[in-house]
Amino acid sequence: MKDFKPNAWLLPQPVLIIGTYDADGTPNAMNAAWGGQWDMNEIIISLGSHATTDNLNRCPDFTVAFATADSLPAADYVGIVSGRKQPDKIARTGWETTEAANVKAPLFNCFPMTMECRIKEKLYESPTGFYMVAEIVNIVCDEKYLADDGKPDVEKMHLITFDPVHNGYIELGARVGNAFSDGGSLK
DSSP: OOOOOOOOOOSSEEOEEEEEEOTTSOEEEEEEOSEEEEETTEEEEEEOSSHHHHHHHHOOEEEEEEOBTTTHHHHHHHHHSOTTTOTTHHHHHTOOEEEOSSSSSEEETTOSEEEEEEEEEEEEEETTEEEEEEEEEEEEEOGGGBOTTSSBOHHHHTBEEEETTTTEEEEOOOOOOOTTTGGGGGO
C-alpha cells in the first residue's frame, strides 16, 4: 500500500450541470462535482463564488442535470468558463433550453435526466461560497432513457464521473449486481 496526503478523492464524483437564470433572464450553467444525496428527497452541493451562486442568491430555484459522454466537451466548457466573464456561454455550447415546469430555472435539452430543485438551506455561507441543501421538486427524464419498468435506465445514459486524481472524466459502465440482494448469498 502507498500513502497519499489528504485529497478530495471521494469516488465516483458526479458531473453535475447546475442550471440557473442570470438577472436578465439569460440561461446559465456551471459544472460541479462536489455534490450528493442529503436525504430522501434532498441533495447537497458545495459551491464556490460563481455567477451561479449570484443567481441562486437572487432566486433559490435551479436544475441539476447529469453530464454524459456525448455532452462532455460542452459540460467541461461550462465548468472552465465563468458566466461573469462570458455571458453567452450557453449559446457557445449549442444547448437548447426551455423553462422547467416546476421551478424558475432552465432545462437543457441534451441531458437524459434533470432534477428540478429549490434551495432549502444554505450552510456555512461566506464570501467564497456555501453548501446548499436543496429539495428535489421534480425529476424529468427523456423517454428514450426509460427502462421497461418505466423508470430511468442509468445504463442507457452513458453518464460520466469526474476523476479528481488525474483530472479526467470516466464513463460509467454496465450493471454488475443487484443492491439489497446479492449480499444475501453471504447470510
